[in-house]
Amino acid sequence: GAGVSQSPRYKVAKRGQDVALRCDPISGHVSLFWYQQALGQGPEFLTYFQNEAQLDKSGLPSDRFFAERPEGSVSTLKIQRTQQEDSAVYLCASSSRQGRNYGYTFGSGTRLTVV
Amino acid sequence: GNSVTQMEGPVTLSEEAFLTINCTYTATGYPSLFWYVQYPGEGLQLLLKATKADDKGSNKGFEATYRKETTSFHLEKGSVQVSDSAVYFCALDTSGTYKYIFGTGTRLKVLA
Numbered sequence: 001g002a003g004v005s006q007s008p009r010y011k012v013a014k015r016g017q018d019v020a021l022r023c024d025p026i027s028g029h030v031s032l033f034w035y036q037q038a039l040g041q042g043p044e045f046l047t048y049f050q051n052e053a054q055l056d057k058s059g060l061p062s063d064r065f066f067a068e069r070p071e072g073s074v075s076t077l078k079i080q081r082t083q084q085e086d087s088a089v090y091l092c093a094s095s096s097r098q099g100r101n102y103g104y105t106f107g108s109g110t111r112l113t114v115v
Numbered sequence: 116g117n118s119v120t121q122m123e124g125p126v127t128l129s130e131e132a133f134l135t136i137n138c139t140y141t142a143t144g145y146p147s148l149f150w151y152v153q154y155p156g157e158g159l160q161l162l163l164k165a166t167k168a169d170d171k172g173s174n175k176g177f178e179a180t181y182r183k184e185t186t187s188f189h190l191e192k193g194s195v196q197v198s199d200s201a202v203y204f205c206a207l208d209t210s211g212t213y214k215y216i217f218g219t220g221t222r223l224k225v226l227a
Contacts, residue, residue, distance in 0.1 A: 004158065031213070042119070042204055042217030043159070056214075091158065103149060103161035104215075 002026075004107035006092050012113045013082045021077045021110045023092030031095040032075050033104060034067055038088045046090075049075060082114045117142045121205050121218035128195055128225050136190040136221045138179075138205035146207040148172075148181050148188040149215070153202045162190075162203070195225045 005024040013019050025032050030051050035043035036059075045059040051072035060067070064083075069075040079086055089111045093104035122137040140148065147166045151159040163172030168183035177192045188205060205218040 033213070035215075040219065042206070042219050043215070044217070045214045048213060059214075093159075103151075103164055106151075106158035106160070108156065108158045 004092055004094050004105050006090075006107035006110050008110060009108065010111050010113075012115060015083060015114055016081050017114075018078065018080045019082055019112065021079075021090050021112070023075045023077070023094075023107060025073065025075070025092070025094030026096075026105055027073075029094035029096050029105075030072070031104075032069060033093040033095075034075070034077050035091040035093065035106075036061075036088045037091055037109070043091050046077070079112075082112075084114050087112055087114045117146070117207065117209050117216050119205050119207055119216055119218040121203075121221050124202075124220070124222035126221060126223050128223070130197055130225055130227055131194045132225075134190070134192040134195045134199075134223070136203055136205075136223070138188045138190065138218060140186050140188065140205075140207050142186075142207055142209065144209075146209060148179070149206045149208070150177070150179055150188070150190050151204040151206060151217075153204065153220070155201070159204065195223070197225045197227050199223060200225045 007022045032049040034046040037043040047067045048056040049069045064080045066078045089109040091109045093106045095104045118141045149164045150162040152162045163174040165172040165181035171180045202220045204220045206215045
């Protein structure tokens with residue numbers, strides 16, 4: 001597609017519920033990133049894929065967070081047993097190459113609200 | 116550790132006014148510096164970048180110069196338009212990696 005597509009745009013989850021957030025990167029982009037943006041804050045790094053390999057998951061806040069990209073294109077960020085502190089906008093970004101010095105293309109994000 | 120500090124918003128200006136949004140950073144090594152813009156309802160878009168000291172990034176009338184001596188990367192535009200209303204994020208990539216560290220963002224509102 002023309003840009004990075006994320007779905008759903010909005011998700012309301014009851015505390016304890018599992019959620020799955022989807023990211024469709026730009027076709028052919030090998031690098032994919034997930035960021036978490038809390039209200040009034042800048043995005044914070046969660047995890048990085050190069051093709052299907054998850055090369056860095058150091059930003060995932062707990063073992064309730066899991067990300068995958070099994071075929072090197074679409075990625076899913078899963079949050080198990082959601083907590084209120086998980087409420088944030090989750091941003092996906094992609095790049096045609098390792099992005100240092102090049103910048104990334106971001107999606108519009110999924111706003112997750114845990115009630 | 117690495118960090119980015121931006122001036123707090125919102126910044127409200129009249130059309131054709133001069134814009135400065137301050138950004139300072141703390142980093143080890145030699146990071147690249149970026150400005151991203153987020154229009155309402157949209158994702159972050161790369162506005163401009165600079166990869167080494169004294170580089171000037173520019174795009175759409177916006178400019179920022181990588182000042183190593185003052186660890187700054189202030190965003191400027193000589194004459195803002197209503198369509199520039201958005202949230203602006205300063206960011207750096209930690210030296211040698213792909214991870215971005217973002218500032219908290221500065222909301223700009225331009226009035227006609």
